[in-house]
Amino acid sequence: MKLTDILREVEGEEDGMNQLKVRYDLAIQPSNLDAALKALDNVNNYGIYAQNLRDPKTIVKVFGPSIPAQKAGAAWKDWESRSDDEKAFKLIDIKNRIGEEWEAVEKEAEDGYGQWQAEGNDGSLNDYLFTLPGKQLPKSLVGRYGKNYFPMKTPDNLKKYAGKLEQDIHYIVKDGKIVFPSSLENPYKTKPYLSKVLKTIMDTAGLEYSLVDVEQDTDGSETPTAIEKPKKDAVPPLSYTADTRDKVEKARGIFQKEIGEVPTAKYEIETVETPEGRKYKLVVTGISADQRAKLFTKKTSLQESFDFERYQMLRRAGIIK
DSSP states (O other): OOHHHHHHHHHTOOTTOOOOOOOEEEEEEESSHHHHHHHHTOGGGSGGGGGGGOOHHHHHHHHOOSSGGGHHHHHHHHHHHSOHHHHHHHHHHHHHHHGGGHHHHHHHHHHHHHHHHHTTOOOOHHHHHHTSOGGGSOHHHHOGGGTTTSOOOOHHHHHTTOOOOOBTTTBEEETTEEEEOTTSOOTTOSHHHHHHHHHHHHHHTTOOEEEEEEEOOOSSSSSOOOEEOOOOOOOOOEEEEESSHHHHHHHHHHHHHHHOOOTTOEEEEEEEEETTEEEEEEEEESOOHHHHHHHHHHHHHHHHOOOHHHHHHHHHTTSOO
16 A cells, blocks of 8 residues: 555545535424423514415415405405304304494394395394305405404404424424424525524524534435534644745645646745754634545655755656646
């Protein structure tokens, strides 16, 4: 085995090998898992982000079309689509919202209600209203442009119909973490946006937690295995020491040629006092592990025999690289 191969193994270089691209999902690692799940289940923790989870169809059904001229027709259709129980709940809702105006509804319905009773029907005013098609409802019950039938789209009213993240739809629980796999639906579209939302929820709930990346283990199971993303090890500085500054500066030039232009690389020369006298040390930082391994190999060749003129001659001849 060549010296350079040994050095590559020691330094951990994997030259020429392509790493498989690992995909990571975002996860919450809470100090209290049950509390974190409860926080996700409470829409009040979502703040402004709750609106992302609203069902547009539900919003139209509850508040009517956004165009006022379409609301009366939508109210008639909605009324006719309801069961008697659903109509009863709707009448209670309207009565609670319009207050004293409900008397106008009763007054307007008096004649029709009396005739309905005269025909042998027995029941309350509500029972009579249940029998009416949408267009025959008292106008004051629907209101101009459906303003009485449909509640106003105030922030408080909208909040009642905001959604929340659901287990097994948006996230799974695995290995003590709440994982948001990319294979499941993410209503917040991107990981950075989802991170912001999760931070809001957990902070509002006052919980201790950390957001971590977990590796997707495609082992054929329905859900990914949660493996915490390894932290990237810091690359230690590489140093080269010589007895003259000239040798160190020449080594710096050789190192720069070896790895090319690296914007983050720093080459600093320090003066070192030793028992043998003053020496000069080149310290290289801001490089990757692979780049450091290459420079380590080059450094060893320079330390074994540093004859710069001979080195240049051999390099030009293509004997060494």
